[in-house]
Amino acid sequence: xxxxxxxxxxxxxxxxxxxxxxxxxxxxxxxxxxxxxxxxxxxxxxxxxxxxxxxxxxxxxxxxxxxxxxxxxxxxxxxxxxxxxxxxxxxxxxxxxxxxxxxxxxxxxxxxxxxxxxxxxxxxx
Numbered sequence: 001x002x003x004x005x006x007x008x009x010x011x012x013x014x015x016x017x018x019x020x021x022x023x024x025x026x027x028x029x030x031x032x033x034x035x036x037x038x039x040x041x042x043x044x045x046x047x048x049x050x051x052x053x054x055x056x057x058x059x060x061x062x063x064x065x066x067x068x069x070x071x072x073x074x075x076x077x078x079x080x081x082x083x084x085x086x087x088x089x090x091x092x093x094x095x096x097x098x099x100x101x102x103x104x105x106x107x108x109x110x111x112x113x114x115x116x117x118x119x120x121x122x123x124x125x
Contacts, residue, residue, distance in 0.1 A: 006061035009054050010037040018058050025062060025124050029075065029117035030054040031109065039113045044081050048088040051118045056092065059122055066092055069099045071121040079105040081116070 004018040004025070005011065010033045018027040032040045032047025033054070040050045056066055074085060082103055089098065099120075109117050 004058060004062065006057055008035060008057040008061070010035050017054075018062075020062065020122075020124055023123075023125055025059070025064070025120075025122040027055060027058055027120045027122070029110075029119050030058070031111070031114045031117050039111065042113065042115075044076075044084055044115050045088060047114065047116050048081075048085055048118075049091070051116055052088060052092045055118060055120050059120070062122075062124065064122055064124065067097050068123045069093075069120050070123050071100045072102070073119045074101060074103045075106045075109065075117045076103060077106060077109065077115045079103065085116070 002020045003016040004020060005016050009017050015028055018025050030051040032050040034040050034050060040046050055069070059066060059068065076085070085103065093099070109115070
């Protein structure tokens with residue numbers, strides 16, 4: 001199994017950003033942290049955009065594209081963000097290339113400033 005921490009994504013201390021086995025890549029939850037490790041903004045849209053940039057950077061670091069993303073699991077602090085998240089997805093995925101998506105409302109995430117966390121499953125074949 002390969003452990004993945006690409007250069008364009010902030011450096012975690014206690015986990016890796018993704019693991020892959022040749023068939024699948026599974027990412028850790030990606031948040032609105034920029035490459036320096038700081039949360040980009042209090043804005044949901046900006047954090048959502050950054051979480052998707054992080055996923056794109058992880059996927060592309062392994063020679064794949066967002067078209068290879070099979071599934072997103074999206075955790076949000078408020079499910080009223082759902083429509084706003086769809087607008088962010090429009091910037092990353094064409095409608096006919098969207099992965100399966102589950103959106104889950106949660107009471108908290110790993111940092112009090114985080115409002116979204118996104119996990120991805122990617123086809124590596």
